[in-house]
Amino acid sequence: MLSIGNGLRSGWRTACLGRRTISSYKRLIITAAGTDDYEIITRLTSEIQLAGGNIEKSRMSALSGDFTLQILLGVQEGRWESIRSTLRDLGKEKKLFLITRWSEAGDERKMAVYDSDGSCQQWEIRLTGSDNIGLVYSIIQFLGKSGVAINSFDTATLSAPYSGAPYFSMKARITFPISGIDFSEFKDKLGETANKVGLDCETVVL
Known part of the structure; x- marks a missing residue:
């Protein structure tokens, strides 16, 4: 991009x-x-x-x-x-x-989920691993069911620095209300979902 x-x-x-x-x-x-x-x-x-x-x-x-x-x-x-x-x-x-x-x-506000006082939190999710059929679907389904708004979603197939072997990269920015979501539980379930499709997961609070 x-x-x-x-x-x-x-x-x-x-x-x-x-x-x-x-x-x-x-x-x-x-x-x-x-x-x-x-x-x-x-x-x-x-x-x-x-x-x-x-x-x-x-x-x-x-x-x-x-x-x-x-x-x-x-x-x-x-x-x-x-x-x-x-x-x-x-x-x-x-x-x-x-x-x-x-x-x-x-x-712009329609692309985010806010609390009643207008507050929200944004995360960036970074996923990497072997390309597998259905992995994009699995991640999107999980995010949709979690009640978060997906602000951007980018995927690419890249080459590893030394071996040159292809690997899959996914990056998403999401927004969700500060109240009503257990961040620790969300992060754990996201990691479990990523692990099922062979992806390593990293989350960053923006």
């Missing part, structure tokens, strides 16, 4: 952050996929900047010659259609699968 840049035109971004509740500032979520091309990221960020957009968050991953990209974009009124037109033109030129939608206020 690669972050391609946050906060282009930082001065403009700072000026706008305090006015996010005003209707003249909106946030656009862009999802793009296509054949991996080193020029696409450069072109995309350049075209967005020229059209008056501001990249707040971004995430890209390459998968077997293809790539997927997600961008959270800040846009001022008067530039909305220019941004979308620019994206459509670039999508046709580069043969991209492209989806855009406006972000709703509060979307």
Whole structure:
């Protein structure tokens, strides 16, 4: 996974952050996929900047010659259609699968589980081991039944440093309320689930 840049035109971004509740500032979520091309990221960020957009968050991953990209974009009124037109033109030129939608206020909170007072805790889970059929399913099922929110989930097949032997790596960030969950019990059961599918497990409180 690669972050391609946050906060282009930082001065403009700072000026706008305090006015996010005003209707003249909106946030656009862009999802793009296509054949991996080193020029696409450069072109995309350049075209967005020229059209008056501001990249707040971004995430890209390459998968077997293809790539997927997600961008959270800040846009001022008067530039909305220019941004979308620019994206459509670039999508046709580069043969991209492209989806855009406006972000709703509060979307980020929907990706987490909070106590009534708004508090929560975030963990990062790191799992490594031999690749086995069903291991992703087992971990996802356990997390879902535990009542936690999965904020991000990434997997990869890597090579061991010395032997070069392939091994599986999984990293997830989860959020759950501070009350109502026994952290020690959750950690033990997560370790048991990982062990059943041959994975070593490490948890980090963020």
